[in-house]
Amino acid sequence: MSENRKPLEGVRLVELANYVAAPIVGRIAADLGAEVIKIEGRGGDTWRVTGLNHTHSEPTENPVFDIFNVGKKSLSLNMKTKEGMEIFFKLLEGADILVTNTRNQSLVKLGVDYESIKDRFPRLIYATLTGFGYEGPDCNAPGFDNIAFWARSGFSADMSIEGPGSYPVNSRLAMGDILSGTTLFGGVMTALYQREKTGKGDFVTMSLYNAGIWMMGGCLMATQEPYCHPFPEHRNFGTATNLAYRCADGEWLRCTIFEYERYAYKFFDALGVAKQVADFGVHDMASMVAHAGDLVPLFEGVFLTKTSEQWLKIFGELDIVAGRLSHVRDVLKDEQAWANEYLQKYTCVNGVERVMPTAPVRLGSQGPLTFGKPFMCGDHNRQVLTELGYSEEQIEAIFAAGALS
Structure with missing residues (x-):
């Protein structure tokens, strides 16, 4: 590897996902040099308009969206059109990884679930992030991190300090999503490494509930017989x-x-x-x-x-x-964080400067840590299609057909 070459250069990841957990995989991959193409619906990723924690959710200044998406290429693709599906499959022909958090019944309806496409794309790493997993009574249930991760795992109820006026621990912005997505990234890289040896793709799964159980593992062990450790704890306990x-x-x-x-x-x-x-x-x-x-x-x-x-x-x-x-x-003023490049400044689309965490992965060969720019929905439509081999006339026809917005 040449000096300062990013380790995932040459890898293409297609992201059919919204909100936070699954897009985390693309964010880390982009930081490490992968080409990440984010497919957004006609209205854009739902997370674009969330604006949590009193931050802006304007199109040109959106820190809560940017933190999980900088460095990607945005393709505003309507997959309910014939042309949109043709573009999607053309993307997969040159892709190494597909990441999605779309519920499986919707993927099946579109014909893009793993079973439907695995033979057509045998080298593809197909990664999914669900609320509760692929089996069991809740496998098709929707799940955000405050429910599937925080509530279902026991974290919210049992990690509080019991006492007068105590309340369950309130979930904070996307913490379960971040752990789940970062874990899924590790699984995707494992599958990618295995493919280099076998030539075969794989199906990689992760769920918010699984991440919550993993995080609470020590507590789960302690609650069993004969230990029976009581949760939540009191202040004068332990x-x-x-x-x-x-x-x-x-x-x-x-x-x-x-x-x-x-x-x-x-x-x-x-x-x-x-x-x-x-x-x-x-x-x-x-x-x-x-x-x-x-x-x-x-x-x-x-x-x-x-x-x-x-x-x-x-x-x-x-x-x-x-x-x-x-x-x-x-943390924004912590010398230790800045010295290790855990934080970096970045510029929003409108030119406003903010501070953003860097991805928690370090390779000595990659040189200084950098991440790509924020973007608007559909900013890279023409670029992506041109790189796929579409002519200007074909691109105009695709727009006219409603496959791109």
């Missing part, structure tokens, strides 16, 4: 050295101690509570868990005597892992 505590400056700070003999006594000494802890009969992890109701209030009072910065300095000198609970806005 390992008191691994909780978050409010400091004098109002910020929260959390430590993590897994090796009791190595770090716990340092922690107690730093807080000046070694004697009280000993008086409670705490001498290992098990006894610390048993006395959480005594330790948590004790630690809460001590942490309030110093600022988070002061505590971070103290714990840093003792080699105890600790960190402030950052606010989302803090």
Whole structure:
């Protein structure tokens, strides 16, 4: 591979998807050099007009859409027309990967489900992202991440802190989608690698519910017999050295101690509570868990005597892992994020500059991280068709037939 050559250069991915989870695959692939052709309906991807979290959803400034779609080519294709289907199949002739989150019954109706096209395109990696999987009573049910990922997996109900005035954990923008799509990307790359050895394509599946179960795996193990760990937890439950505590400056700070003999006594000494802890009969992890109701209030009072910065300095000198609970806005100013290129500036279609996360994949051979430009629906119609071999006259006829808008 030549210096600074992106690893997926020469790979074509066709994206028949909207919203977030499945388009994540295309976003990461585009960042790594793949040609990603996004097929949008005549009105565009539904996510274009969502405008969540108080961001703009204007055609020329749409950060919530851009983050999952920069670097792609947009083809506003009407697949309900004969000409539209001809273009779609012509795209697949030169494609390595097809990614979709369209429900299977709709794919079957169009004749583009995996079983219908696998023999025609034997080298194609066909990747699907569903709400609940391909089997079972809910296989055809619609599913957004707040239901299939957050609610069904137990995350929303059981990851809250039980107590007066507590509520279930509220889902935040597309977090389950992002995990699901990133996982599906890994599956697609595995299938692509296998194809290089066998010459055969494959069918790759992922669901939001599957991702939620995977994420909650440790908790699922803990709820089984004989452990029967209760969820949701109370504040005064668990390992008191691994909780978050409010400091004098109002910020929260959390430590993590897994090796009791190595770090716990340092922690107690730093807080000046070694004697009280000993008086409670705490001498290992098990006894610390048993006395959480005594330790948590004790630690809460001590942490309030110093600022988070002061505590971070103290714990840093003792080699105890600790960190402030950052606010989302803090990440935009975090030197560590910028130094590792986890964030980059980009320019919206209207020229406004914003900050965007980069894809969480790094290859040493690819050189500086870059991503492509945002785009309007159908921006690349003529370019894509020209590259497929259509003449200008044919393209005009396709527009006239209503296959492109």
